[in-house]
Amino acid sequence: MTESELLFTHALGCKRESLYLDKGRRLTLSQGSFISSALKRRLSGEPLQYILGSTEFMGLEFKVNTHVLIPRFETEILVDAAIKYARSLMPFNRRVLEIGTGSGCIAISLAKFLPGLKITATDISIEALRVALDNARLNGVLNRVSFAASDLFDSLAADLFRYSICITNPPYVRSGEIDGLQPEVRHEPRESLDGGMDGLSFYRRIIKGSSDYLINEGILIMEIGFNQREGVEGILRDSNSFKVIEIIKDFNNIDRVIVARRG
């Protein structure tokens, strides 16, 4: 749907088709004022998803607010890859760890599409975890995703569980580039975008930390930004713990997902 279709279907509580079929419809006063205030906010650069308070990802509904990054279409590629690897590892180990869950869209989609999985999802932000918890409830997977407030792995007990998969879409924008991004992005939490000077600082920490949490032959799946493939491959190589097994491109032919195996 276009943004205007999203706005009007949301305001009128109707399906896309009926916007065009029911042409004589009059807006109620409250619908009219909702739409005009939403348009003002949108014109000032606020993303529509924050204005409406929700978005779609993997065909599921997710609540969003300014405490969480808005789920991106490209991140569905990351989830699809994780589904493929999780299926092959499920006979051995059903545990998946997500680092930096934000709205919870990755962990919750995985739980929804693979009912056998047990997922642990962390975030440093309590406000983000509240959103993620709401989304798990909304999508009926509250009993299979456990959320933990943690700065990456810091508050997870290393010896308690090993996971078959560690998945993450970490902040990966170079600090110096954030202010130059489109105005919509500047409404999103800086801490979910800012990957440090070279954009790679979270990959360093996650690659180092995750090998203590993965089973032998466990899989690390990470979303990466434009031109980051070589940098991230270098960090994986230097760790001596991982071997890159797959690179997946997005619809713009940009390397978007990197998959590595521990061991």
Ligand code: GLN
């Ligand atoms: N893909 C996001 C962007 O385009 C960045 C998300 C991230 O840093 N993980 O801005």
